[in-house]
Amino acid sequence: MVESPSPVRADPSQCNEFPEGQGSETVEGYYQPAEIERVVQKLEHTGQGVTTDVIGTSNQGRPIYSVRVGSGAKVVFLQAGIHANEPTGTIALVNVLNSLSDSSRRSQQIREAVTIVAVPQLNPDGAIPYQRENHQTWDDTVSMFPQLAGAPSAFYHSLPGPRFWSDPRVPGFDLNRDFNPDFDYAPQAGHLPGSGSVRGMYLTPEARASRDLYTALEQEFGLVDVFVDLHNQAPCNTFDDGDAHTPDLHTPMSISAQFLRDPGSHGAGTMYPNFGWDASRRANVAAWEGVQRGGSTFSGVTRYPQNLNLAGSANATYQLRGSASVLMEAGRQRHANPQWRHGFIAKVHELAMMGIIDSLVDNTFEDIDPNRYEEIPVRNG
Template sequence: MSPGTPDQQVYSVSGFTDHAELTQKLQKIEEVSNGVLNLEVAGYSNQGLEIYKATVGHGDKVVMVQSEIHGNEKTGTVALVNMLKQLATNNSPKYKQLREEITIIAMPMMNPDASDANRRGNIMSWEEVVEDFPQLENAQPSWNYYTWQNEIWDYASNPGFDVNRDFNPDLDYVPQASDFPGNSASPGWFITPEAQTVRDVYKEAHDEFGKVDVFVDLHHQGQYYVEGTEDEVTLSLSGVFVPDPKSEEGAKYSEYANQYNGDFAKQLNVAAYQALQGVGNSIFNNISLYPQDLDLPGTALGSFALNGSGSVLFEVTGQTQSFGQKKKGQLVKAVETGLYGIVEGVADGSVYEIDPGEYENIPGTER
């Protein structure tokens, strides 16, 4: 959700998955699964790289998961590919039942240009946006347009956008010049092809199933501590990205009040938390609640939450540009464990029995 760089040293990310490797791995899983995994090209990045949609299962409950909306946040892609392989090729009764109960729609590495460049923003100029949307010719560039430069990143010569601010709760929104430059508390515009692709996949699933029950977004953050301890956070969770439309603070979202389900989002978060706590005495217990009281309708999480999805944020510790492959295996396993907690809880119905109030007992994040 927000950048965090523990130090300025740049580590190798060669041990993580690049776009070419992702393509090979997904195609191999589809082949080995004998059609259990359905792989499609959902769209293309601004630089013409494929954005994949991998579907497993045929149940009525829909779980949509995406990774690498920020291209330097890579553990989620590894975890998601690992899960897809297991879900699509394991024919034990447990996994057969999961496929019966749920449909998983995965979009690993949905911002492939940024991933291959190992940077947060995509690769796209404002001039290209105006080419796509001539009505924006006299508008100011959006506030999430990166043109700065420092000792690590050079957006000055190769600009781009924070794609995770380019979503809008109105899934049919068409960019209007009067809505620019906007700010972090305003909806986005669907001006990037990456955000457009995710929106289209979400809308298609919504039309087919009537609802996308769960939306999970896999991110990284800085290095923080579990509140009240000296334990470094392994993973932070959250289910709150906009104020409740039924509240006074969230009144501006009142048109979404009947579909927003904040309690379900909290139940999903608790399911992930409990799965991680169940690992035993380990770093997997160092789970915290991401800062609350957010108002971010331009994020995928905020937009889809307002459209009725129980939304969950995973924030793994450390950015890859500063953390490299250190603890990679543990961090990937933490993401997988939390995701399975959600998927299994939705599949067997146990998540619906969780007291949403347990969400408040997840310790906070000390920054």
Template sequence: MTWDEMLVNFPQLSDAAPAWNYVNRGISQMYDYSKNPGFDVNRDFNPDLNYVPKAKDFPGNSSSPGWFITPEAQTVRDVYKSLQEEYGKVDVFVDLHHQGMYYVEGTADEVTLSLSAQFVPDPNTAAGTKYAKYKDAYNYDYSRQLNLAAYNELQSYGNSPFKNITLYSQGLDLPGTALGTFALNGSGTVLFEVAGQTQTMGQKKKGQLVKAVERGLTGIIQAVADGTVENLNPQAYEKIPLTSNRPAN
């Protein structure tokens, strides 16, 4: 979707500078954005689920909320709100992404996937003061417990690529992501950041990565369903290995 196509639905933005996450030049991962411009949809979310786009809020930046100007973000937001209306709360939100090729810190083991529970500063801390109105809903411990449920499930497969799980970058402030937005609205959140890109893997490797996500999700579902997720020590999340850009010698 081009910027001009978006303006058809949001004419009040006609004088706004294009959003920082609108990409219309360059080539990335074999995709030519000069010929096929569009938005980084995962920066188009806003903790205020009733937010209406305003020209003064553009172009924004990575550490500011998004605007719900893309159909994809609007659809996810609308489904989320409908679940809130039906159940009062959305307990868990899981987001699947792809990353580059990384290593388990201190080893030469290639990362199968990275997990994360942290996308914005905790509103109950000094660093998260700007999100203070969400402090009663935000539950970082529960998010960490959910991540541990996935991590423990994958570790249970022993000496295999399924054990090569790391923490994604921490200390983030990304309220425009779906995970940041829904964490502030009270959901336990889990990021699965899977190694590589779909077009860079062979069939066998892709199958292995799909199975890793499947097993991690199964661990979360089972732990939530039987209540054992609440018995996990949130602090154990901090012991999950970090991610490294290069292998250890």
């Protein structure tokens, strides 16, 4: 006999972006690092000028790939899998790359107008145990940076032990707290353990790989026009049947341009004169429209809660450097969900990315009133 689920209100304190329970669950349906390698190799052989690169090596020695499509003057940097238990962004990014490298007239137009640079899986080591963090001990870190010996570990490093969103056996860093807009920053013991409101320290090879790619793009293009980071958020304000057979009633996606409570105190407008606030708001509006245009079945796209203060996030860092910076938090995923559900969640990510890309290609981006960002309803909870 099957017990009927007893709906419970999701705990608002858990209304964050940790979409899963502990790690070590089945990962069927999600890209593993070896599959990403095959995908990347296949893309390179499309004959549409797609190039690929290894931008760095994870702490456990896995290659981190980038894929480049198009040769236009505007550059869009798309990143997925920074939190490895939030994997639908990787699926969406692979789908977008496959689409943009086909032989259609529209894809050709896009390739002429923009350069898309994508990192489909920034955290391959975390994808193995299916956890938020990378796989890196504090001892690994001190051997990389001997000046940190004897200092407390970084607040964003987790030791082995039960954690809500990760494999209890695998220590590692939340890569999305490891960024710093000072690309020359070198870790200092006196800055440990740090906190969420101060910048990260580039203690992980994965964050450094993303930074190095961004640096190269800045040198080539002057400014990286758009940066998008793909995540999944947990359910909230919805009923959780504990079994995930009920379609997720949560908003299909929340997006954001807001990452710092006081950008000026982080050098926005001074040290970082290109701080991309209005550009970020325009890009969010373009993503919002991209999801909901043309008879779309998606509705209810919301703004992620607008009180973030994540100075060490990739989004905050690249926004300070001048990019239109977009956080995309698609709905949750659970392994028990039927396959169509995976497709649904990936699709909302794809539509949002294409909304931005299309507005750049069609030259409507600059005409977007950034104040329309404030019309996107804030996620309730």
